[in-house]
Structure formats: structure tokens, C-alpha cells
Amino acid sequence: xxxxxxxxxxxxxxxxxxxxxxxxxxxxxxxxxxxxxxxxxxxxxxxxxxxxxxxxxxxxxxxxxxxxxxxxxxxxxxxxxxxxxxxxxxxxxxxxxxxxxxxxxxxxxxxxxxxxxxxxxxxxxxxxxxxxxxxxxxxxxxxxxxxxxxxxxxxxxxxxxxxxxxxxxxxxxxxxxxxxxxxxxxxxxxxxxxxxxxxxxxxxxxxxxxxxxxxxxxxxxxxxxxxxxxxxxxxxxxxxxxxxxxxxx
Numbered sequence: 001x002x003x004x005x006x007x008x009x010x011x012x013x014x015x016x017x018x019x020x021x022x023x024x025x026x027x028x029x030x031x032x033x034x035x036x037x038x039x040x041x042x043x044x045x046x047x048x049x050x051x052x053x054x055x056x057x058x059x060x061x062x063x064x065x066x067x068x069x070x071x072x073x074x075x076x077x078x079x080x081x082x083x084x085x086x087x088x089x090x091x092x093x094x095x096x097x098x099x100x101x102x103x104x105x106x107x108x109x110x111x112x113x114x115x116x117x118x119x120x121x122x123x124x125x126x127x128x129x130x131x132x133x134x135x136x137x138x139x140x141x142x143x144x145x146x147x148x149x150x151x152x153x154x155x156x157x158x159x160x161x162x163x164x165x166x167x168x169x170x171x172x173x174x175x176x177x178x179x180x181x182x183x184x185x186x187x188x189x190x191x192x193x194x195x196x197x198x199x200x201x202x203x204x205x206x207x208x209x210x211x212x213x214x215x216x217x218x219x220x221x222x223x224x225x226x227x228x229x230x231x232x233x234x235x236x237x238x239x240x241x242x243x244x245x246x247x248x249x
Contacts, residue, residue: 033142034210034242035162037187039134042166045182047238051165052104053128054142055246056150056158060121068093068112068121078152079108091115103138104129106146108153125153159212163241176201176227179236183225192219201227207242214243 032040035054042049063071072095076084082097095110109124127146129138150158168179180201184191189207196202205223206213213220222243229236239245 033139033162034160034212035142035164036134036139037209038162038164038240038242041183041186042164042240044186045168045179047166047168047179047183049131049134049164049166051128051130052134053126053161053163053247054146055124055126055161055163056154057122057124058154058156058158060123060155061119063112063119063121065112065114065119068110068119072110072112075108075110075153079149082106082108101141103127103141104131123153125150159243161241161244161246163239163245163247165237165239167238168236176229176236179238180225180227183238183240184223187223189223192216192221199229201225210242212243 035052039049039052072086072093076082076095076097079097079099082099084095084097087094087096091114093110093112097108099106105128107124107126107128109126110121111124112119112121114120125146127142131138150160176196176199180203183189184203184205187205187207187209189205189209191203191205193204194202203223203225204221205225206219206221207223210222213222223240224242224245225238225240226245227236227238239247241247
């Protein structure tokens with residue numbers, strides 16, 4: 001990962017868990033998900049998807065040890081089709097459930113930590129796929145399974161972090177600037193901050209098309225884009241996420 005994007009990433013990951021957020025997770029059958037909008041922008045720009053992910057997290061401060069154990073049991077019973085594993089130490093209990101389908105891998109992670117006699121718990125739900133494109137069936141699965149599951153797993157409506165990795169096979173000399181403009185244009189995104197080098201771009205931006213935003217010091221933002229080119233005539237790899245990237249690039 002570029003040292004520049006790493007710094008930007010860590011900064012905005014911290015912002016990503018601020019309690020002040022905009023939008024909601026309500027999904028209608030004919031309503032486009034943010035990840036669908038990212039996918040459309042990539043297809044429009046003639047990019048190829050190699051990996052995509054959806055991630056949501058909720059911090060819980062009210063769990064006692066018994067309360068967490070009860071919640072963990074309930075989740076394992078509710079999602080009995082997942083394969084569950086527990087890891088326990090004196091300071092932490094980690095319960096992880098995973099399920100593999102034709103649409104991707106889903107992971108539910110329940111974490112309960114005792115620090116200075118105060119318990120801190122977190123619940124995470126993630127779906128990852130390696131399809132070359134999301135496809136109508138996977139989009140339907142996300143709306144009919146992933147989103148409703150969130151209503152069961154979480155007590156609030158946590159922010160969904162959407163991310164797509166991919167590549168452009170473009171021999172244009174100015175491929176980075178061309179593809180960055182294409183992606184931002186399709187999403188009607190306004191660039192807020194950027195780092196642009198010969199073989200690497202990192203852009204933070206805002207688009208009215210996307211449902212969630214992160215408040216920063218001067219702007220609201222909801223897109224992060226990184227593009228990297230290894231050499232003349234080589235493929236350009238990219239990663240784009242909303243409202244921020246929470247994966248390495």
C-alpha cells in the first residue's frame with residue numbers, strides 16, 4: 001500500500017465510526033444500493049471487477065458477560081446455517097460464524113473484551129465476493145438476505161461500507177487520469193482531496209448519488225478511490241469505496 005493512501009485511510013477509518021451519520025439502510029426492490037452504483041460506474045468506465053465487499057459494524061457497551069453469552073447463543077441459533085467457532089481467553093471472547101454461497105462468503109463476528117473491569121463488545125457482519133461482476137442474482141440476494149439480516153443482527157442501523165476492487169486493461173499513457181475522471185463523472189462526484197503521482201492516484205470525493213456521508217473538518221465525503229499503474233502498457237488496478245475505504249490497497 002502506498003504510504004500516502006495508508007495515512008489517508010487510517011485518518012478516515014477513525015472518522016468512519018463517528019456517531020453522526022446521514023442516510024439509512026432502508027432498501028426497496030427498485031432502489032439501487034450504493035455498491036450497485038459503484039459497479040455501474042466501473043462498467044461504464046470499462047473496468048473489470050475482481051473483488052467486492054459489504055461491511056457493517058456496531059459497538060455495544062451494555063453487554064455483561066452473561067448478556068453477551070445469551071446474545072451469542074441467539075445469533076448461533078438464528079443463523080444455524082453458518083459454521084460457528086469460538087475463541088476464548090481471559091480477556092476476550094470471539095465468536096465467528098461463516099457461510100459460503102454462490103454469491104460470496106458471509107461472516108458474522110461477535111467480540112466481547114474485558115478491559116480494566118469494563119466490557120466492550122462489537123458486532124460485525126461482512127459479505128465478500130470474487131465475481132467479475134455483481135450480477136442480478138447477487139444484487140437480489142444482497143437485498144433479500146444481507147440487508148434483512150442486518151435488521152436481526154444489529155439493534156441500530158449501522159453504516160454499510162461498500163467496496164469494489166478491480167482493474168483496467170488500458171494502454172493509454174494517461175490511464176490514471178482518464179479512468180479517475182470517468183469514474184468520478186459517472187458518480188457525479190466532486191473531488192475534495194487528492195494525491196496524484198505518475199503511477200498512483202488517491203482521491204476523496206463527495207457524490208449526491210450515494211446514501212451515506214462522513215463529516216470531515218471542511219466537507220462531507222462519501223467516496224475514496226485509489227488507482228495504481230505498475231508501468232507503461234500494464235494493467236491499472238483500482239479500489240473504490242463508500243463512504244470510505246476500510247481495506248488495504
